[in-house]
Amino acid sequence: MPTPALPCPCGLPAAYPQCCGRFHSGAQQAPTAELLMRSRFSAFALGDTAYLLRSWHPGTRPGRLDLDPGQRWERLEILATERGGMFETEGSVEFRAHYREGRHTGSLHEHSAFSREAGAWVYVGPLSPVDFD
Template sequence: MPTPAHPCPCGLPAAYADCCGRFHSGAGQAPTAELLMRSRFSAFAVGDTSYLMRSWHPATRPDRLDLDPEQRWVKLDILGTDRGGLFETEGSVEFRAHYREGRHTGSLHENSAFSREGGAWVYVGPLSPVAFD
């Protein structure tokens, strides 16, 4: 788990506590689909499964989530967004998430759907097949 002053794993130029850490702790909610995507990447990076489950749409959320302790999420590239703004209820974010597993490096490419439920953005699922490189 990064310290509060540590750079945020999501790639924005802010300390973890001021960026995604505030969403993970419940001190705030991601105001856009992109910021929710970034906070979910950071949750994978720091192993925060409770945040991942809370920020997943109830209709698509798995019963449980077991993260691979050997897999380290190291970098996020946002490739594009469609809607998902402050006053919208649906949106999508296309991203590439880079990981390291032992000596192997790879990436996951996904275009994800998000919706606003009860005022909070949640991850719905991929809009197209997920690609691992």
């Protein structure tokens, strides 16, 4: 868990408690698809599988999620967003997530769909094939 003074893993300049930590704790819900995407990246970086499952659309959510303990998610780039605002019900986010696994570095490129279910943004799934570099 990051210390309160360190920037959030999602890449925004705010400290974790004021950024993605408030979503992970359940104190607030992400108001946009992009902020949900950022909070999910932070959850991957911190190993918070409960949040990842909770923020996944019930129709596409896996029964369980096992994260690779040797994989470290290090940096997120938001490449594009479409819709997904505070007053919308659907949106998409294209991103590149950079990781390290031992001495190997790589990235995951995905264009993801999001929808608002019962007032909360959830991750639906990829809109195109996921690309690992």
